[in-house]
Ligand code: SF4
């Protein structure tokens with residue numbers, strides 16, 4: 001333990017993964033986990049390990065690659081976000097039963113709040129479901145330390161182990177200790193042994209009881225040997241309340257005790273919630289009159305307790321059953337527990353000032369200059385009555401352009417289009433369907449849906465919004481771009497048109513996303529073809545995400561001509577660009593140069609021709 | 618010292634907490650904070666927390682921030698509750714007239730909040746050809762000029778030299794100075 005360095009929580013985890021001797025690391029990007037794998041690559045290069053790092057096309061692919069790579073004895077890991085584990089749930093459940101050989105670590109980042117996910121699910125439940133041990137870090141430093149123990153535990157018991165940070169650990173920035181030396185690599189010595197490595201129903205008779213035994217053994221170890229993660233922080237004064245806490249709620253409690261001098265709370269910190277060290281908890285509970293359980297996001301510790309009669313927590317609704325436990329919320333809950341007065345400090349002055357100043361939160365929206373905005377606008381304009389299923393990624397924000405009617409999960413744009421088609425088919429009515437999906441998402445899980453739609457003769461237009469990147473999660477590459485994670489590594493670029501042709505699609509067209517006017521006709525034609533031939537038609541709207549542009553494109557500066565603008569707000573409601581705003585006093589639109597990137601796309605938006613090139617002025 | 622840094626996506630807010638962290642580490646202090654990732658497309662609200670000292674939690678509790686760095690005046694108002702009474706606000710004004718709002722001013726007075734405004738966009742328009750991407754460094758300069766946050770201009774200049782991409786160091790130092798002068 002020589003030096004300390006300021007790292008992002010995800011970098012700290014990555015550093016732990018490399019230092020612990022992991023040699024194969026895979027992932028699919030997803031906030032809040034996305035920065036881990038690129039950092040594994042960077043540290044591997046820096047520390048001179050040969051660690052293989054790869055993005056899988058989706059989480060199931062990534063998981064299966066990493067876990068199999070461990071069968072011969074190597075340390076491997078797979079990284080994803082909580083909803084990603086739904087995709088990888090199948091191999092996760094199977095391999096939990098296996099008697100593994102090499103250490104295998106699954107890192108799943110949860111997103112309480114949620115800040116960037118379609119669910120708030122708690123992966124510790126998944127650990128419980130699979131009967132797999134789970135480490136729940138409170139800080140970036142602890143997350144890094146847990147990586148080592150998770151590998152040791154995995155190798156000792158031949159079991160999958162889970163590290164489950166939450167977003168505030170992943171995206172904490174903190175000074176963290178670094179080790180200089182890396183644990184030595186393990187040799188790959190895979191031995192053929194079908195009983196061990198083939199998942200057959202007959203194996204379950206042996207596998208499941210063995211898994212139960214492992215759980216009992218691990219629970220005992222968590223009770224005794226993991227004092228650095230599971231321990232009591234005694235109160236300095238007279239104890240009025242006992243709190244069982246894990247994850248970032250523990251970090252907040254520690255700060256609160258230190259800074260506000262609160263001396264009447266005793267804390268039992270739990271860093272290994274699954275399987276829960278129940279004896280530790282029982283002893284703690286027995287010593288206190290009331291016990292509050294603070295955990296994110298589901299009552300995982302709480303529901304494993306033997307006796308919940310004097311417990312206050314999420315299970316019985318004393319703690320809100322959903323949402324992130326922010327410091328001010330926790331403080332209120334503790335006050336309520338103790339019957340202390342809670343001060344509410346709503347500043348009426350500020351509140352009315354906010355009204356007078358029109359201060360409203362700015363929700364996430366497509367960047368100014370985003371090619372998706374142009375695509376949505378053309379799609380809506382071409383077929384205003386169409387149903388528009390969409391998918392998970394930046395383009396979900398197309399909801400502001402009224403271009404998104406449904407989004408279930410990754411890949412569902414395609415399958416939902418099939419569903420909407422079937423519903424109208426039963427009624428024998430023509431109802432256009434134009435689905436939108438991103439390039440990376442298409443490879444993640446759009447492909448199978450497309451094969452199914454072609455085979456079943458479903459009429460819809462699938463618009464693949466190809467921005468050459470996985471944008472929302474920070475710009476990872478994808479199979480149609482061809483670049484790989486490590487700088488200089490070149491993969492094979494898979495051509496979207498060819499993939500679709502291979503799936504049996506006969507109508508495929510690639511267009512420039514910025515060409516709004518042309519694309520209106522293109523969309524109409526594609527739908528006409530799809531409906532007439534009863535098959536999906538694919539349009540590829542191509543234009544790079546503006547966040548990856550090395551050189552800015554030729555600027556096309558615009559202005560709103562106040563003489564021509566009639567204040568109809570069409571540009572605001574249908575195009576919704578941060579660079580285009582409405583002045584309520586003059587009742588005219590104008591360009592907010594703080595945000596405008598001079599892409600010029602909005603010139604084709606105003607039906608009255610009020611948005612004009614600045615040169616023309 | 619607890620900071621809350623607010624603005625909208627694309628304004629370079631993460632660079633501000635990186636510089637603060639760099640400076641604190643050079644002084645051997647512990648740091649912890651939280652970054653904002655994902656769904657923070659350019660134009661959406663962004664909040665980042667940053668603490669120097671023996672803290673574990675990356676979040677600043679409402680009413681406990683010593684300094685609020687606001688890259689956008691509306692976001693400043695929306696996040697005023699993070700500041701403690703007597704806390705300090707460094708704010709980039711876009712529409713100073715709106716900020717004069719009576720109710721707002723009376724709250725700021727009552728809570729003894731020290732306000733250090735800079736009109737970042739007009740400064741950048743005048744001196745940097747409207748390259749608004751320098752806003753983050755301008756705000757950092759203003760923070761030093763205002764003498765808040767416990768960071769000196771020398772320390773900040775060094776941090777910029779260490780952290781900014783080599784070919785932009787000179788321009789960044791120029792902007793830092795502009796911010797510094799504007800808030801003095
Ligand atoms: S990050 Fe790229 S794809 Fe996402 S909204 Fe911004 S420009 Fe569009």
Ligand code: SF4
Pocket residue numbers: 560564565566567568569570571572588589605606607608609610611
């Ligand atoms: S610019 Fe055009 S679309 Fe926008 S408000 Fe004026 S007239 Fe309507």
